[in-house]
Amino acid sequence: MASPLLLDLKNVNKIFGQNHVLKDINLQIEKGKFITFLGPSGCGKTTLLRSIAGFYTIDSGDIFIAGNRVNELPPYKRGTPMVFQEYALFPHMTVFNNVAYGLDIQKRPEDEIQERVSAALAKVKLTGLEERYPHEMSGGQQQRVAMARALVMNSPIILLDEPLSNLDAKLREEVRVELRTIQQELGLTVIYVTHDQLEALSMSDEIVVFNKGVIDQHGTPHEIYYKPRTQYVADFIGTTNFIPVEVVRIEGSRITVKYGKAGRTVTVESDLSLKIGEQIMLSVRPESLRINEQANEHDFVIQAYVSHSTFLGEKERYFAVDKDTADWVPQWIIDAYDIGATRYRGSIQISAAPDKLHLINK
Ligand SMILES: Nc1ncnc2c1ncn2[C@@H]1O[C@H](COP(=O)(O)OP(=O)(O)OP(=O)(O)O)[C@@H](O)[C@H]1O
Ligand SMILES: [Mg+2]
Structure with missing residues (x-):
């Protein structure tokens, strides 16, 4: 046939x-x-x-x-x-x-x-x-x-x-x-x-x-x-941020993961089949991150320092160091669009809504 x-x-x-x-x-x-x-x-x-x-x-x-x-x-x-x-x-x-x-x-x-x-x-x-x-x-x-x-x-x-x-x-x-x-x-x-x-x-x-x-x-x-x-x-496709996380709760497709030294949690929709305690990666695109915006209680939040930034016309690309980690290699890339005169320096808060987060297990 x-x-x-x-x-x-x-x-x-x-x-x-x-x-x-x-x-x-x-x-x-x-x-x-x-x-x-x-x-x-x-x-x-x-x-x-x-x-x-x-x-x-x-x-x-x-x-x-x-x-x-x-x-x-x-x-x-x-x-x-x-x-x-x-x-x-x-x-x-x-x-x-x-x-x-x-x-x-x-x-x-x-x-x-x-x-x-x-x-x-x-x-x-x-x-x-x-x-x-x-x-x-x-x-x-x-x-x-x-x-x-x-x-x-x-x-x-x-x-x-x-x-x-x-x-x-x-x-x-x-x-x-x-x-x-x-x-x-x-x-x-x-x-x-x-x-x-x-x-x-x-x-x-x-x-x-x-x-x-x-x-x-x-x-x-x-x-x-x-x-x-x-x-x-x-x-391979574009730029992304990865952060190691641990699975702490599973409710159907709603997966709660723990991240950072303080052990904050965030709940993300995912179709991966996971186990409690599993170490996986969370990925978030630079344009999905916000700097110094009021974060909602369910949001993903990281404290960081701006290392440097590059003006790219339509956006400013920030490179930031995670406050949780001891080394000073910037791990975070954040794109801020239509910035006008705004330029962030020093300590910043990075946040993202849960629907912008994505779990990867390999
Ligand atoms: N006729 C051939 N004989 C022996 N090895 C080959 C032959 N054709 C391709 N290869 C090998 O197979 C692998 C894949 O090659 P291929 O040409 O399919 O890659 P590609 O993805 O098309 O790369 P590119 O983006 O550079 O075109 C390479 O290691 C290459 O050296
Ligand atoms: Mg080819």
């Missing part, structure tokens, strides 16, 4: 010599989603993309595309074209020939090629530029040609490996919006690889965070940012 999932990876492993690069990857992707693979260099993003596309044979596990097991199929039979950053387009070929390339390889009839290339170029709004060469086009237009080249194959999934990394910041932003618009208008399923966190947060329906060949978390950008499952994810 056909699976409702477009892509289903089951216990996928890939080993290069001694290097176990993909470790038991399980991942389900639905049709029409923009999925981002995010992670630092060397964590296996390209390897997984190439395994899905069929350029690498996996060592164990199964890959299903639209319900069909494709492990043994060569790339051209999987229908998962890949757009690579390095050689996005053939420089010596016109736009038309670049887009027609995949169909030429399949030896499709001439009139069918003509028709499908025209349709793909129309979708990315490049009609009329068929005879141009890549060097005669802007970076954004070249990227759209690369998209058309993938679209022309009528593929169920399009795989994009860091397609924007050659572009400058401003153009990157434009092309990012364009890519997302094309994906949404055409209802495409796209897997996009990047190590740029902002890009991932702003473009994706779902983000898959990789940590040394393992998926640490798969969720919406909001979940990944506010409810990171591991310290690695919390650290």
